Amino acid sequence: HIAIECPYRERLDCLSKVLNYYGGTGRIIVFTSTKADANALLLSDKITHDVECMHGDIAQNQREVTIKRFKDAKFQVLVATDVASRGLDIPNVELVIQIEPPKDTESYIHRSGRTARAGKSGTCITFYNHSNVEFLHRIEDLAGIKMDKPGIPSDQDMLKAKTKEVLVKL
Numbered sequence: 419h420i421a422i423e424c425p426y427r428e429r430l431d432c433l434s435k436v437l438n439y440y441g442g443t444g445r446i447i448v449f450t451s452t453k454a455d456a457n458a459l460l461l462s463d464k465i466t467h468d469v470e471c472m473h474g475d476i477a478q479n480q481r482e483v484t485i486k487r488f489k490d491a492k493f494q495v496l497v498a499t500d501v502a503s504r505g506l507d508i509p510n511v512e513l514v515i516q517i518e519p520p521k522d523t524e525s526y527i528h529r530s531g532r533t534a535r536a537g538k539s540g541t542c543i544t545f546y547n548h549s550n551v552e553f554l555h556r557i558e559d560l561a562g563i564k565m566d567k568p569g570i571p572s573d574q575d576m577l578k579a580k581t582k583e584v585l586v587k588l
Contacts, residue, residue, distance in 0.1 A: 439571035444512030468493035
């Protein structure tokens with residue numbers, strides 16, 4: 419569990435860096451609290467990965483198609499509201515990103531539970547700002563976890579990660 423301090427107005431830039439630094443090649447779910455935020459992320463030019471969106475205004479049959487495509491690795495990033503946080507078994511989700519802390523600890527647990535399933539490893543990253551600090555501490559206490567707080571990946575971190583990725587491919 420990772421918490422990254424990110425001012426609300428900078429979250430698209432933060433998300434871009436986090437996706438590129440932590441994203442790898444596995445499946446990623448980005449959780450938003452609102453349908454409007456989900457749509458904004460879907461349309462953002464900051465996300466350079468293949469991305470699709472799922473929320474309550476999307477028809478059930480289209481949501482089912484989106485989930486099947488995600489399970490079949492037809493795209494890497496699913497941007498979703500809490501409609502995707504429960505009752506879905508999606509294998510091989512390596513990264514969950516919450517662009518802001520959810521409304522309660524139970525929602526945090528359900529969202530973060532989309533990764534690290536069936537004995538596999540995974541990472542859950544939550545963006546927060548100074549007004550969310552106490553709530554993050556409450557999540558840590560109630561969920562029995564401790565979040566690392568490494569900060570937003572720097573340009574140097576990004577370069578090192580990409581260099582390592584290229585060397586592994588060679």
